[in-house]
Amino acid sequence: SQKIEQNSEALNIQEGKTATLTCNYTNYSPAYLQWYRQDPGRGPVFLLLIRENEKEKRKERLKVTFDTTLKQSLFHITASQPADSATYLCALGATDTGNQFYFGTGTSLTVIP
């Protein structure tokens, strides 16, 4: 079965630095990958989508890369702020799975002022 792992359960970073989160997967060939933010007691909120034929995607202070050879996606938050503190989830989807998404375990990011 497919396995999706995110680099660490928790990541602490100083305000202003770049946070880098990792999503690795096995036994899967996703057509696209998404990153979501989840705050405590809330549902996930969509951030970015990257397709298998795209290497990089940017949105404001966010950047996502997708390496299908390494089976890995990196999620970067530049100039991090305390308000960026949350859990970040990667989700993989394939056109042959009926549009279901399979989520990674999540990384809890804390930006220290």
Next chain:
Amino acid sequence: GAVVSQHPSRVICKSGTSVKIECRSLDFQATTMFWYRQFPKQSLMLMATSNEGSKATYEQGVEKDKFLINHASLTLSTLTVTSAHPEDSSFYICSVKGVNNQPQHFGDGTRLSIL
């Protein structure tokens, strides 16, 4: 504004009770909705895919008689946890499928606590 409305946000009830959770798509008609379960410090686990006008598709290991799904209209799907027990306590989240592989929109979840 919110695209998906989920209700109630929190439920506390006794063991053996059946609990219904509603998921409404506010901005567009949703032929497909998804139901997830999330235990503390764990990821979202897909439970079932809710299809308007037809039977839901359940993931392996999810009991369809335990978790009843009804998707009677294009804007509403309900999940009923029947005869709930303490091990059913969890965070239940619904989502609405976007079109053409666009992102899913999630509700704010329902915290279910069975005493």
